[in-house]
Amino acid sequence: MSVHQFQPDLPAPSNTVGPITWAKKHLFSSIFNSLMTIVLAFIVINSLWAVLNWAFLNADWVGTTRDACSREGACWVFISVRFEQFMFGFYPEAELWRAKLFFGLLAVFVALLAYEHTPKKFIIWLVFVNIFPFFATGLLYGGILGLEVVDTHLWGGLLITLVIAIVGIVVSLPIGVMLALGRRSEMPIIRSICTLYIEIWRGVPLITVLFMASVMLPLFLSHGSELDKLLRALIGVVMFSAAYMAEVVRGGLQAIPKGQYEAADALGLSYWKKITFIIMPQALKITIPSIVNTFIGLFKDTSLVLIIGMFDVLGIGQAANTDPEWLGFSTESYVFVALVFWVFCFSMSRYSIFLEDKLNTGHKR
Structure with a gap:
């Protein structure tokens, strides 16, 4: 008595899977849906092209004065x-290093707390909540350790x-x-x-x-x-x-x-x-x-x-x-x-x- 051998599963028919089949089912399933898809695609593509053209292709990126903005796009x-x-x-420009240091330390804390495998994350959180605010206040406002006072206004x-x-x-x-x-x-x-x-x-x-x-x-x-x-x-x-x-x-x-x-x-x-x-x-x-x-x-x-x-x-x-x-x-x-x-x-x-x-x-x- 022979033992029945199961054959491997056959792949799904090509006319039931894939992006073309999905488009036929969801975008071109009827004449009305096909017309709406074409009209909306035309509007979206034209809008995206206009934004791309303004923001990147015809934009001005380099310069220091208004005269550098000579094209029709955005003036970055x-x-x-x-x-x-x-x-x-x-x-104050001379004290900007303090604000930049604050941004840098904040980014480091956020990255360490967001990363799933950071060791001793609870201790880092305690430092961030209990110590960092006072350090940041002294750093930004000054008046300690010889730092010039920068008023909050x-x-x-x-x-x-x-x-x-x-x-x-x-x-x-x-x-x-x-x-x-x-x-x-x-x-x-x-x-x-x-x-x-x-x-x-x-x-x-x-x-x-x-x-x-x-x-x-x-x-x-x-x-x-x-x-x-x-x-x-x-x-x-x-x-x-x-x-x-x-x-x-x-x-x-x-x-x-x-x-x-x-x-x-x-x-x-x-x-x-x-x-x-x-x-x-x-x-x-x-x-x-x-x-x-x-x-x-x-x-x-x-x-x-x-x-x-x-x-x-x-x-x-x-x-x-x-x-x-x-x-x-x-x-x-x-x-x-x-x-x-x-x-x-x-x-x-x-x-x-x-x-x-x-x-x-x-x-x-």
Whole structure:
């Protein structure tokens, strides 16, 4: 009796796989779909060609004056001449090495924390959160170790954008977590205070908060005392962002099954051990997309500090557009600013997707 031999699987028919088959099925499945595909492809190709032609093929890249912009495309010479101002604002040229060192150290910390296999990442995170802010403050502001004092009204560009965004993100998250826990507390006073705080701050726009921090807050201080304008803006941004972060975290806490709380209680864990080791890690994992979305919104909202006289990267762009020697190149300015914001926001978005995949425990749908 012969044993049946299974033959290897045959490849799928050529008329069922491949890009041509996909196009026939999705783009040219009917006369109407074929016409729409052709029309839309024509519009997209023409639009992309116009952008490519303006931004690269007919653009001017090299030069130091307006006379270098003689072609019909974009004048990136304008951006290159103003590049340091876009990055650092009006920071003194002789002290720019301090701002550049800050950018470099920040990039190193972000790279080490983002890289999955970095050893002793927790220690690096503690240094970044607890030591680096004080070092960066002393480095940028000066007044120590013989460094010349650079007042914050000279800071600007991407420097001020990153300072406000990083402080707002790092500080608002733990405050938001505590507010979320307080709003779910069984103690009526704590719950009422946290709820009142969240609802008040969520009920006013950020621009109003910045006005209050810049104009009204000094009126409540004792005579002769004055807070730096940047510090006042940071306080307003943190308090505003913490309210939104609290609601994001509260949503994660409510998504945790009741059995997780009961299991932690059955193990005899204290309240803080239950929250620290059982509940909060799960809640934060669930809310990663919402947390990052809040961070992205906060990063873009930093441009509102222009209202109180602080020139972030967008403010520097608008100021550069009023220079009589470079009138007519506002498009290049706004495109460059938009690109800067897009790079940072897209990077945060992709890193959140990486974290979701890394922390996925098989419950994704």
